[in-house]
Amino acid sequence: MAGAAPAEALPGATRIAPGVTYRHYDIQAAKGLTHAHVLSVDLRDRRIRVDLLYPGAVAARGTVSRLADTQGAVAGVNGDFFNITETQHPGVEATGAAVGPAVTQGRALKAAVPDGQRFGPRLPPGTNTRNVIGVGTDRRARLDSLSLDGYVGTSEGRLTLGGLNQYALPVGSVGAFTSTWGSASRVRATCGTDTDRAAPCSTDTYEVTVRHGRVVSTANHPGSGPIARGTTVLVGREAGAQRLRKLAKGAAVTVWHRLVASSSWIPYRFALGGYPVLRGGRPLPGLDNATSAVRTAVGIADRGRRLLLFAVDGAPEYRSGLTIAEVAEALRDLGSAEAFSLDGGGSTTLVARAPGADAVTVRNHPSGGVERPVPNGIGVFRAG
Incomplete structure (x- = not known):
């Protein structure tokens, strides 16, 4: 794959808030041209914090733009895979609840379902539903597992x-x-x-x-x-x-x-589920390199001090998207040492508030034509 450039060198950067910039650029992927949207979040800037977007209940959903505006976020992306349907259990309601753990403001909201009960693509070898990306009370981002x-x-x-x-x-x-x-x-x-x-x-x-x-x-x-x-x-x-x-x-x-937590003694202020695709600057073995789709992911750069929120555009001309292996490569090209895959397809949504605006706008084109309600996401907030 070619066409990616370091996050801080991409043209057309827009300042969203102190320590937060937005960019978009083209990627020449194996199955054609796609378009990516990236939010760079400097966790060293104490005027900014990252936390969970969610509708106030685990078993509920809302669009990313509505969640962001309701909670006062300046930017964000969709989050974990979730219980979207129950066609195999007639008469049983889908809950809309996420697969993995979730933590907000240091408070545990939920734990992970068994691996065999998850929704989403096949997990890479060695990963499970307990995997999370989180930001600790030390303001550093990490990949971890929460049991x-x-x-x-x-x-x-x-x-x-x-x-x-x-x-x-x-x-x-x-x-x-x-x-x-x-x-x-x-x-x-x-x-x-x-x-x-x-x-x-x-x-x-x-x-x-x-x-x-x-x-x-x-x-x-x-x-x-x-x-x-x-x-x-x-x-x-x-x-x-x-x-x-x-x-x-x-x-x-x-x-x-x-x-x-399995890897850190520092408490998490925020965490949500998905699965890792990049560790120590290397893609995980066994990543799918055949199935292309619209994707959402998040990268960790600068030793946990910077987050890169990444969303592939769902417009028809870009909808071939990326494979999971290409997502890992794209985030590595942007400077990430670790990366984490989130829900994609119709759920993929990246929002940001223009300077001086009262509400966020959707920066990518959702592949379904409209935003899909989701159970959670990653929100970027002005501190205080």
């Missing part, structure tokens, strides 16, 4: 928590749903298996509602509707359901959880 650590404590002992605000639970586990989940049905959490997203929904389920440390209600099937603050809904399937059936109304229950 759920948690338990349900009862008078009979502790039960390991298998999920947190996620649309699919491991077989035989118990998952916790909080007010952060939203009002979507929790039935989808008991469908499929750890290795087969299309497997039937479990027939052995149970739900327990805990409020202020006490069981207040139980049900044989997962429910729906908003969850009040101070309330946790526990959903069990198979062995997990059997354990929950032992909890009577009024029983004392403690629910505790956190996300644990």
Whole structure:
């Protein structure tokens, strides 16, 4: 692939905010000419911060432009792959929730679904749904993995928590749903298996509602509707359901959880899921070099001090797009040492606010002709 140039040398740069510039340029890819849009974000500039764009609930969606304007972001791109459809489970609602972990303002919103339950292209070898890109409290960006650590404590002992605000639970586990989940049905959490997203929904389920440390209600099937603050809904399937059936109304229950990083001891202020494509300046082995598509990705440059938000244009003349291997190469050419693939196709959207404007504008052409609502994204904000 040819035609890429270092991010700081690309022509036509526009200053969006202190430490934030926007550029667009052509890439001659294997399957034809494509067009890329790039936001360069200098994390050393304390007038700027990066955080999660999301609609206020895990199981909800909004367009990137609306999320950015609602939260006051000056720029952003779409984020993680998500539970977009449920054609294999008739009568079960798609939740719209993302695949991987999510952290905003240092607070864990959700954990990752099992690898076999993810939506999106085949994962590169050695990657999984727990992979994230994040920015720590030290203002450095990193690639990492976030795993759920948690338990349900009862008078009979502790039960390991298998999920947190996620649309699919491991077989035989118990998952916790909080007010952060939203009002979507929790039935989808008991469908499929750890290795087969299309497997039937479990027939052995149970739900327990805990409020202020006490069981207040139980049900044989997962429910729906908003969850009040101070309330946790526990959903069990198979062995997990059997354990929950032992909890009577009024029983004392403690629910505790956190996300644990595998590579860094520095807490994350922001993180979201996807999968890595570039590490240490080298593309991951086994990246797809055959399937071209419209893509969104993010690169990490200058030892974690600069982010490059990257989106391929979806206009008809550019829609052949890039392969995942070409995405890794493009971000390396832009100066990235690490890179991370996000949801693409109709989800790919990059927005930025022109200086003096009150709202962002969509800078690429979404391949579907209009913006697709998505569960989250990466937002760039003026600090303070």
